[in-house]
Amino acid sequence: MTRPYTPEPALPPPTAEALALSAQLSALIRAEIAAAGGALSFARYMELALYAPGLGYYSTGSHKFGARGDFITAPETSPLFARCLARQCQQVLAALGGGAILEFGAGSGVLAVELLLELERLNSLPTEYFILELSAELRARQQQLLAQRAAHLLDRAHWLDSLPVGGLHGVVLANEVLDAMPVQLFVHSAGALRERCIAWEEQGFVWRDVPAGAPLVQAVAALQAALPEPLPDGYCSEFNPALSGWVRSLAATLERGAALLIDYGYPRREYYLPERSAGTLMCHYRHRVHADPLILTGLQDITAHVDFSAVAAAGLAAGLDIAGYTTQAHFLLGSGLPELAAASDPENSAAHLAMTDQIKTLTLPGEMGERFKVLALTRGLEGLPLRGFALRDLRNRL
Numbered sequence: 216m217t218r219p220y221t222p223e224p225a226l227p228p229p230t231a232e233a234l235a236l237s238a239q240l241s242a243l244i245r246a247e248i249a250a251a252g253g254a255l256s257f258a259r260y261m262e263l264a265l266y267a268p269g270l271g272y273y274s275t276g277s278h279k280f281g282a283r284g285d286f287i288t289a290p291e292t293s294p295l296f297a298r299c300l301a302r303q304c305q306q307v308l309a310a311l312g313g314g315a316i317l318e319f320g321a322g323s324g325v326l327a328v329e330l331l332l333e334l335e336r337l338n339s340l341p342t343e344y345f346i347l348e349l350s351a352e353l354r355a356r357q358q359q360l361l362a363q364r365a366a367h368l369l370d371r372a373h374w375l376d377s378l379p380v381g382g383l384h385g386v387v388l389a390n391e392v393l394d395a396m397p398v399q400l401f402v403h404s405a406g407a408l409r410e411r412c413i414a415w416e417e418q419g420f421v422w423r424d425v426p427a428g429a430p431l432v433q434a435v436a437a438l439q440a441a442l443p444e445p446l447p448d449g450y451c452s453e454f455n456p457a458l459s460g461w462v463r464s465l466a467a468t469l470e471r472g473a474a475l476l477i478d479y480g481y482p483r484r485e486y487y488l489p490e491r492s493a494g495t496l497m498c499h500y501r502h503r504v505h506a507d508p509l510i511l512t513g514l515q516d517i518t519a520h521v522d523f524s525a526v527a528a529a530g531l532a533a534g535l536d537i538a539g540y541t542t543q544a545h546f547l548l549g550s551g552l553p554e555l556a557a558a559s560d561p562e563n564s565a566a567h568l569a570m571t572d573q574i575k576t577l578t579l580p581g582e583m584g585e586r587f588k589v590l591a592l593t594r595g596l597e598g599l600p601l602r603g604f605a606l607r608d609l610r611n612r613l
């Protein structure tokens with residue numbers, strides 16, 4: 216079955232320039248498919264589609280975030296998100312007697328800007344604000360936004376190429392980063408495990424299932440062992456092969472403090488529900504959500520939900536404590552959202568209404584409130600109940 220790019224009526228057509236970039240990227244991926252003997256792991260396809268230098272979705276100059284882009288994240292939705300997060304950072308930094316912040320995947324840079332400005336207002340600035348960003352293009356945008364909106368704080372910001380080796384005292388933040396990590400796809404087929412790979416036929420990328428290699432077989436066996444019933448035949452889902460290594464390196468960096476990981480996802484038992492038989496892979500293109508990653512290569516975002524049980528287990532194995540797991544709504548409510556909302560002036564009706572709408576988007580169950588979760592991994596903060604997790608503790612679900 217070939218899948219050339221045939222725009223569905225609902226998907227706006229890309230420009231000729233965008234299509235040319237996509238064709239270049241597709242040629243590069245085709246060369247890798249050929250070198251791999253005809254079938255390439257979906258994880259490698261996703262890595263190239265999102266991060267191939269100069270060609271991948273996050274590496275080109277297209278608008279991704281906000282109304283003119285493809286999707287809106289919480290910090291793009293409202294400064295209230297950063298202002299609440301700042302209050303949680305303030306609590307941790309105070310307990311440590313000061314420290315730094317390290318943000319993974321800072322996107323447009325808006326969270327860094329709003330967070331630094333709010334921490335300045337709270338008189339709790341971090342000593343440094345490190346950003347670890349894979350995309351050179353986004354890094355340039357982040358530098359530009361900080362220079363425009365918080366120039367007086369720019370000397371605290373440092374862009375890193377890799378994690379600082381040991382010794383971070385402070386807070387690590389990752390908002391919608393784990394969902395952008397490449398995943399492998401697996402399918403249960405007639406009692407055997409197969410890996411769903413990518414091939415090229417005539418004019419387009421197609422799916423090709425091949426026998427799963429030993430590491431994927433072991434990984435799926437381990438996740439199945441934690442499920443109440445076996446996954447049914449035909450079941451297709453994802454596994455993030457880089458996740459535990461990523462958490463291990465984070466743990467090696469975090470000497471004392473908290474890592475707050477915010478994303479859409481589930482505990483393992485809810486993730487691998489029998490009825491979620493097509494997995495959680497999603498693509499975002501100009502505010503349309505669909506499930507076909509084989510079209511618009513390099514022009515659309517590709518994501519998978521996060522298995523928070525896997526993140527928590529990797530954190531524990533690396534010596535971190537699970538200090539909290541809750542919904543985004545409860546985290547924001549515990550981190551000062553009610554006070555921030557109460558300070559809004561209803562007489563200024565335009566601003567007040569805009570803020571009310573933003574609060575709804577961030578907290579309502581049908582919006583981002585329940586789908587997004589916050590997980591806190593800590594080291595050396597025993598006895599400090601993190602304020603963002605005070606209202607609802609969901610750790611027993613992990």
Ligand SMILES: C[S@@+](CC[C@H](N)C(=O)[O-])C[C@H]1O[C@@H](n2cnc3c(N)ncnc32)[C@H](O)[C@@H]1O
Pocket residue numbers: 273280288289290291319320321322323347348349350353389390391392395396
């Ligand atoms: C969906 S965007 C989220 C951006 C931003 N955090 C926000 O909430 O608006 C994903 C971001 O994660 C970055 N990213 C993905 N994997 C990463 C990794 N392993 N290390 C650092 N950044 C990563 C991408 O380049 C991109 O900036």
